[in-house]
Amino acid sequence: MKGKRVISNWIVLLALHAIVILAGFFAPYDPTEQDRKNPYLPPMRIHFVDAQGHFHARPFVYELQLREGSYDQYQENAARALPLQFFVQGEHYRLLGFVPSHWHLFGAKNERIYLLGSDSYGRDQLSRFLYGGQVSLFAGLLGAGITLFLGLGVGALAGFYGGWRDDLLMRLAEFFLALPWLYLLLALRAFLPLAVSPLQAFFLIIAVLGAVGWARPARLVRGVVLSAKQRDFVRAARGFGATGGYLMRRHILPEASSVLLTQAAILVPQFVLAEMTLSFLGLGVPEPVPSWGNLLSSLQQYSVLVSYWWMYLPALMMVPFFLGYLGLGAGCSSTESRTR
Amino acid sequence: MPYLLRRFGHAVFLLIGVSVLAFVFTVLAPGNYFDEMRLNPQIAPETISALRTRYELDRPLPIRYAHWIGSVLHGDMGFSFAYNSPVAPLLLVRARNTLLLTLTAMLLAWGIALPLGIWSAEHQGGVPDRLVSSGTAALMVIPDLALALGFLVLAVKSGWFPTGGMVSLHFDGLSFLGKIRDLLLHMALPVAALVLSVLPLLIRHVRAAVEQVLDAPFLLAAEGHGIPRRTLLYRFALRAASNPLISLFGFSVGTLLSGSLLVEVVMSWPGLGPFLLEAILARDLYVVIGGVLLSTLFLVGGNFLADLLLYWADPRIRTEART
């Protein structure tokens, strides 16, 4: 039962990531293309029944028109229905970064349709969400991966050997927790030539953030390891002459896996969100590159928060991703406890 | 006792190390406080260089550091360029306000996370677990700032809460109870925003930790002995699961001063948040270093507390410490 849940969780998570990786196909448009006549266009509603009451098997949307004299108020133009087309040819993109293609899952003839609405430049929010996932999930996994790898290593060492090594490593951890990293990042940005593409600069900064963030998981892991190595079965194994590496691999680290996976499930979204703080300091993903961080940061503006409800949708669509990660944490720890 | 002394020694060592590196970082970061003046057409470049000299920005780092240490020993902790006054009094009055907010939020957050996490672990895969999981996942994607702003919008629309600040303008004229009521009303929204922003992390950890021990043999045995479920969960399971939670609690204490930065800015809470943010952006460097040192103190304290608690809560670690 539990195993099944874990597997289905894996499948869902992989499917979600596949959609993001194949964003070029699933997204109808180039995420950076501006449509300056349509800023803050609300999502177009998908209809099956037209104004005359006729049913259409092919779903369609109505064109939205800017109200006279307004900046962001639109109304449906029932005279112009735009039927949704599937597997259409559109803008060129490179699938997975190298397969050139111009097929898109859906689109409409000669007109842009916005199923998730548009942002302040009139860019398609759906396309931005999908492409943004590539940047942000990569950043999240990169940052969380580095942090957890270092955290696990240091924490396990400190907990397993204890004594002065423990003391030293834990003081080092405190040191790392205490330093004002933002300043280091500012300095780092200044030393990077502007010619480095801003996106590369961002990934570099995420990697640095990941590298300096090991202290928290390290402390958590260390606590668990301290306790685990005194367990009867570990002492027994040691008595049978098991080596440190074997003990660590076989008995102690599995104990820490639950803590680690929980950390991972939380760290990935945290790194995705960290970008917003970084943007504020000029260290984030710059325009016009889409990322989840800059999709969310528009929610931090009061005017957007109260005026354009569809700007929440990307946040809503991120929830299943993060639920998936949480599920991994929960699932694995329960399989652990079962096998034990 | 020697243990305490050793920890104290480490703390001093750490503070010195952090302050040195903080100095280095602030020098490495581009720009300095007086740069902004260059954009002001009224200010002559000579005036700016005179100010730089006066505040020793052109002196070598070791000399500045030595002077700063002297100032710390005097209880000034350096000088704020912006406020034209010593840093310590500026920091302390704001740190007090921040602590009031964050302590309340921390206690409340733990008070909510423990039962919710246990509840969700107890009903693994059931409806409560799913509810809690979706709730935490949703909370994770909402940026702190948006959460705080949302609360303020609520305050404006409903009129139930003041829209930020710490006390009303007529605070001084209120009775003692009135003052407390006023303060609590002002605290409600920032505390709620802070609690909600740390809740996902706490709940997930509590849930994971408790889940891991739930089918441990000793708990099954205890259940067999007819010990009531509630006692079982809260007395035995929680204690057995406490190890990572204690480390986490240490962090909670450690981030008391720095964890509420953005919420304070949005809610105009007169704490360290807006003050330090401005100082960071304006390169008011002694203020930043002072802030860093103050939070380091809390961090050291939090970790120390966590270590003590670990020894207390986990008998196995105690046996090792004795050997």
Place this chain on the structure above:
Amino acid sequence: MSKARANFSLRKVSVGLLVALVWILARPPVAFPEQKSLKEEFQVLPGEVGRSGGRLVVSLRAEPKTLNPLIATDANSNEVIGAMHADLVHINRATQLTEPALAKSWKISRDGLQYTLVLRGGLKFSDGYPLDVDDVLFTFRVYLDERVHAPQRDLLIFDGKPITLRKVDSQTIVFQLPKPYGVGERMFDGWAILPKHLLEKPYEEGKIGQLGTLSTAANQWAGLGPFRLKEYVAGQRLVLERNPYYWKTDAKGNRLPYLDELVFLFVPSADAQVLRFQSGETDLISRLSAENFSVLSREQNNHRMVDAGPGLEYHFLFLNLNDPGEKTPADLLQKQKWFRDVKFRQAVSVAIDREAIVRLVYQGRGSALWGLVTPGDRRWRDEKLPHPARSLERSRALLKEAGFSWTTASNGESTLIDSTSKPVEFSIITKSSNADLTKMTALIQDDLKQLGMRVQVVPLESRSLLDRVTQTREYDAGVLGIASFDADPNSDINVWLSSGGLHLWNPSQTHPATPWEAEIDRLFNAQMYTRTFEERKKLYDQMQEILWDHQPMIFLASPDILTGARKAVGNFHPAVLEPYVLWNVEQLYLRNAAVSASR
């Protein structure tokens, strides 16, 4: 009903006045040395007569840093200081013209070197101590003192020689200028006259720079402005109270200001300021973004939103034209070859969709710009400056003339290349904290993409940006905004002059790098020492045209000044000069004082 209320308010005003009078009369005369029986010479302000009392609450983005006019440089401190101090001659923020202030009259000698100012009689500082010429002498002595490091000191120095002051009698003073000065009496605006009786001793001890911290005791600080210090609560608020000795009255002879208290709340986030205003906790709001302005405009039940029209802020794109030193990276040298070509700059300028910037960044609440002087600066605008519409064809033609061409990739994307077949790509830096600037840059990026240029937007945090532009000079291009503080060419002196620090494309030059920059320098200096407005205007127009021809700054847009007030606030007339809503704070009043006071 309304009549009854008006009667009531009148009675209340006169009672208030009576109380004030009695109180002044009752003060023991021994408190002050040489108490003269000079009659108070009030300045009478025209306009709506208000009612006394109440408390006005406004929010500030950050705490003011100091109350000391000698060292204040930030906008928040200046806003507070503006309400506590007064100057000799004042620029009326609404008419943008000078008017008498502490000096009731002035005379300029024929050669333009001598300014004779006559002070109003019987004026007192906010602590009741009388003002005389010695205070003015002291004030300028301190401002001119090099050891004080007053930021404005430079404005009193003409060609290396300071302005000198001479006392004629207890009310008359002569300012002697080394050179005639085109700005005229406008130069007296903004010099807060300081109380000698409080500051002389600390000045002589060399401690005057340390005075005026926010924790200053209220009785240790005095000024000549409508309000005086009452209370400061760290991180929360600064409270000012009515200055009972203020020297202005309304048309009916009631002593101003009307308000009993002026409270500055510190609200560090722009959005939170909006929310506080919306909930009625603050009475005025300014420096609004277009987005927030339209949110507030949507539900105008309790407040009145006013678009005061175009301000003095100009946003522009500039390309790095700094002299290539030895340290300049080869990469930048290559790009500078394009940037130095005036045709390239003109091509960029004409390719930018300014209309889209105004519509998408300012929601239409702004104006497109083609020159440095914004439409808000009504007197100095050069009407002859061309306003060409966006044209990619024109832009392409210019680029072709300059030797650029296009290649087309397999996927249909065309790339602009220079004569050596190098693709044209560069980055534009801008302030990350300013959403408007970032948005503008992203629009420009897209505009230039249509020309085949590959542009990257690099938002940098403000100090890092300044460091690059003014110190290391390692950047390709930038988008920034500057706000003039006065509607006079001289307020942009650092932008115009090649030696200026804000001559951003190539700041602080020792010698003008190009003939046209030399010409601008010459014209600027000429207008500075020319006396009639018409002649200055002619010179200034010429400068604007040179700037247009050479496009070192490619002007983009200027935002409107967006403000709002609760409907209860009377005499609310926002101006486009700072302080936008508080410039007439002495005349602001609350229509229903009782309600506000109980809040």
